[in-house]
Amino acid sequence: MNTASPRDFLASTTDARVLEAQTPSSDYIDIGADHPLRLDCDKVLAPFRIAYTTYGALNAAKSNAILVLHALTMDQYVASPHPVTGKPGWWEVMVGPGKPIDTDRFFVVCPNVLGGCMGSTGPASINAKTGKPWGIDFPVITIGDMVDAQVPLIDHLGIDQLFCAIGGSMGGMQVLEWAARHKERVFTAVPIATAAWHSSQNIAFHEVGRQAVMADPNWCEGRYLERGVEPRNGLAVARMAAHITYLSEEALQRKFGRSLQDLAAKSFSFNADFQVESYLRHQGSTFVDRFDANSYLYITRAIDYFDLAAEHGDVLANAFKGTKTRFCVVSFTSDWLYPTRESREIVHALNAVAANVSFVEIESDKGHDAFLLEEPELFATIRGFLNAAAERRGLKPAPERR
Amino acid sequence: MLAPATPQTTRVDHLLIAEMVAAGSRVLDVGCGDGALLQLLADTKNVDGRGIEVARERVNACVARGLSVIQGDADRDLVDYPDGAFDYAILSLTIQATRQPKMVLEQLLRIGRSAIVSFPNFGHWQVRSRLAFTGRMPVTENLPEAWFVSPNAHLCTIKDFADLCRVVNARVERAVAFNAWGQQLGTWLPLTVHNLMGEKAVFMLTRQWAH
Numbered sequence: 001m002n003t004a005s006p007r008d009f010l011a012s013t014t015d016a017r018v019l020e021a022q023t024p025s026s027d028y029i030d031i032g033a034d035h036p037l038r039l040d041c042d043k044v045l046a047p048f049r050i051a052y053t054t055y056g057a058l059n060a061a062k063s064n065a066i067l068v069l070h071a072l073t074m075d076q077y078v079a080s081p082h083p084v085t086g087k088p089g090w091w092e093v094m095v096g097p098g099k100p101i102d103t104d105r106f107f108v109v110c111p112n113v114l115g116g117c118m119g120s121t122g123p124a125s126i127n128a129k130t131g132k133p134w135g136i137d138f139p140v141i142t143i144g145d146m147v148d149a150q151v152p153l154i155d156h157l158g159i160d161q162l163f164c165a166i167g168g169s170m171g172g173m174q175v176l177e178w179a180a181r182h183k184e185r186v187f188t189a190v191p192i193a194t195a196a197w198h199s200s201q202n203i204a205f206h207e208v209g210r211q212a213v214m215a216d217p218n219w220c221e222g223r224y225l226e227r228g229v230e231p232r233n234g235l236a237v238a239r240m241a242a243h244i245t246y247l248s249e250e251a252l253q254r255k256f257g258r259s260l261q262d263l264a265a266k267s268f269s270f271n272a273d274f275q276v277e278s279y280l281r282h283q284g285s286t287f288v289d290r291f292d293a294n295s296y297l298y299i300t301r302a303i304d305y306f307d308l309a310a311e312h313g314d315v316l317a318n319a320f321k322g323t324k325t326r327f328c329v330v331s332f333t334s335d336w337l338y339p340t341r342e343s344r345e346i347v348h349a350l351n352a353v354a355a356n357v358s359f360v361e362i363e364s365d366k367g368h369d370a371f372l373l374e375e376p377e378l379f380a381t382i383r384g385f386l387n388a389a390a391e392r393r394g395l396k397p398a399p400e401r402r
Numbered sequence: 403m404l405a406p407a408t409p410q411t412t413r414v415d416h417l418l419i420a421e422m423v424a425a426g427s428r429v430l431d432v433g434c435g436d437g438a439l440l441q442l443l444a445d446t447k448n449v450d451g452r453g454i455e456v457a458r459e460r461v462n463a464c465v466a467r468g469l470s471v472i473q474g475d476a477d478r479d480l481v482d483y484p485d486g487a488f489d490y491a492i493l494s495l496t497i498q499a500t501r502q503p504k505m506v507l508e509q510l511l512r513i514g515r516s517a518i519v520s521f522p523n524f525g526h527w528q529v530r531s532r533l534a535f536t537g538r539m540p541v542t543e544n545l546p547e548a549w550f551v552s553p554n555a556h557l558c559t560i561k562d563f564a565d566l567c568r569v570v571n572a573r574v575e576r577a578v579a580f581n582a583w584g585q586q587l588g589t590w591l592p593l594t595v596h597n598l599m600g601e602k603a604v605f606m607l608t609r610q611w612a613h
Contacts, residue, residue, distance in 0.1 A: 326470070328465065329472075344474075347472055347474070348479070348482045349482075351472075351479070351482040351483050352482050352483065352484060353484070354428075354483060354484055354487035354488075356450070356452065356470050357452070357470065357472055358464075358465045358469075358470045358471055358472060359461070359471075359472035359473050359474070360458070360461050360462045360465050360473060361458055361461075361473050362458075362462065363458065377462055380462065380466040381462055381465050381466055383466065384465055384466030384467055384468050385465055385466075385468065387468060388467075388468025388469070389468075391468070
């Protein structure tokens with residue numbers, strides 16, 4: 001076992017993922033000790049760093065900014081290649097020139113969440129006080145903390161009011177927190193495939209994932225970075241279990257059925273006989289190459305703790321009282337992680353304060369992950385909603401494309 | 403982009419509603435369909451309009467053209483809105499398709515300072531004669547579906563609707579019937595004539611407070 005000191009480990013590592021957590025290849029801002037972040041757990045975090053990417057140009061009035069908020073295992077590389085995997089941005093179908101979130105017209109900002117592992121401060125970052133990675137000494141954070149940590153970034157960019165905050169899944173939760181905590185700073189809000197609180201079943205799935213990580217002997221009580229090891233198996237199992245919840249029974253059946261993987265007959269072993277097993281193992285192993293296990297614990301915890309109604313006297317509508325934000329809530333028929341009824345709850349709360357809200361349920365058999373995929377109806381909805389809102393805000397149309 | 407409404411396809415009841423609605427007001431269109439009325443009101447009266455529509459594909463089309471519309475239905479989703487949230491709550495050719503028309507009308511009167519309701523008149527002479535002479539549920543231009551596929555669960559006549567207005571304590575501010583050619587029937591004509599000659603009717607209502 002590698003017993004080198006943490007600095008030695010970090011100095012000697014060539015692991016791109018570990019390096020990205022320390023010094024992102026994207027832009028970042030460091031928020032100094034003079035602007036401490038008071039967390040929901042009542043601890044104070046300072047200094048901290050938010051890594052982010054931008055696309056397009058901010059107009060003179062600074063009125064065309066769209067904040068894209070990412071889901072659990074995503075990062076700031078929404079429309080540019082991932083520095084570790086080299087894969088395209090995770091939402092390139094949605095964000096780019098001529099796309100629904102048109103970077104020829106809008107200025108897109110996408111931060112890595114607090115607690116993440118792609119350069120924003122999180123458990124894989126070095127704690128300035130100890131010189132060691134935070135590990136599980138990192139304070140437990142909430143979705144609201146993630147949002148509050150993004151505020152200095154938006155200030156830094158000189159943006160008073162975002163034209164739009166948009167995101168799916170946990171990104172949608174951040175959208176709701178932005179709309180609730182910083183009402184006057186969000187002109188439109190688009191929470192997609194999300195909920196105002198995390199259900200018991202979803203907490204249960206997260207707990208399975210965390211237990212898988214923590215049961216891996218290489219987790220080392222959260223201090224694996226210093227020991228030069230990684231709970232790869234545990235994190236891979238966590239990812240496999242979670243990945244099932246992002247799909248639908250129908251999509252899995254259609255994609256894999258009971259087909260065997262490169263086999264003529266069953267092997268009568270515990271090898272990955274079935275294609276679906278092989279697929280999940282692949283999902284697990286590629287995930288651990290790019291994600292920090294402790295980050296996974298912290299971010300899933302933040303999602304578990306999310307309950308917007310509880311933050312507002314158990315009445316969800318109170319979260320939106322007095323809002324002038326225009327909302328567009330989107331759900332998918334086959335999403336059983338955040339089913340339509342949970343989006344409808346958000347809509348009902350918005351109706352209760354007579355907010356300006358659109359709500360579409362999109363027919364898809366692709367499950368929760370549909371929001372990341374080629375869904376023409378989703379694109380038409382987002383495009384139409386943003387264009388109408390942009391017109392209302394007096395934004396110039398995108399230049400003619402040839 | 404907000405596409406302008408095309409006048410040649412604009413329904414006569416929509417034109418009348420657009421005439422009734424004050425410019426710049428807040429409007430909820432319950433059962434907004436493809437958003438034609440909301441679009442008309444946005445274009446001609448600059449209203450702050452919202453819609454509710456049950457059919458998913460119509461909702462998505464509305465949102466894609468920039469209208470604020472939610473997927474939902476009148477029976478279930480009106481209860482959420484606060485009292486007096488809108489200047490006008492509109493139910494256009496929809497009340498006959500609701501499960502609980504009385505409750506829906508009460509909700510409209512609660513949510514809107516005024517309620518505007520249009521509906522096909524089942525007392526129209528063509529409907530009556532179809533039923534009388536063929537002995538079958540009438541299928542007309544205005545009521546095109548056979549009974550077994552029709553979404554219409556609670557058809558009524560103009561007289562029936564006037565009765566309902568009394569039951570829910572609504573004041574009829576204005577009532578207009580259109581004949582089969584889309585012409586308004588003279589207001590001097592007795593209710594019985596409206597009920598016989600009107601193919602559809604538009605009522606503008608306000609709540610009569612008990613005290």
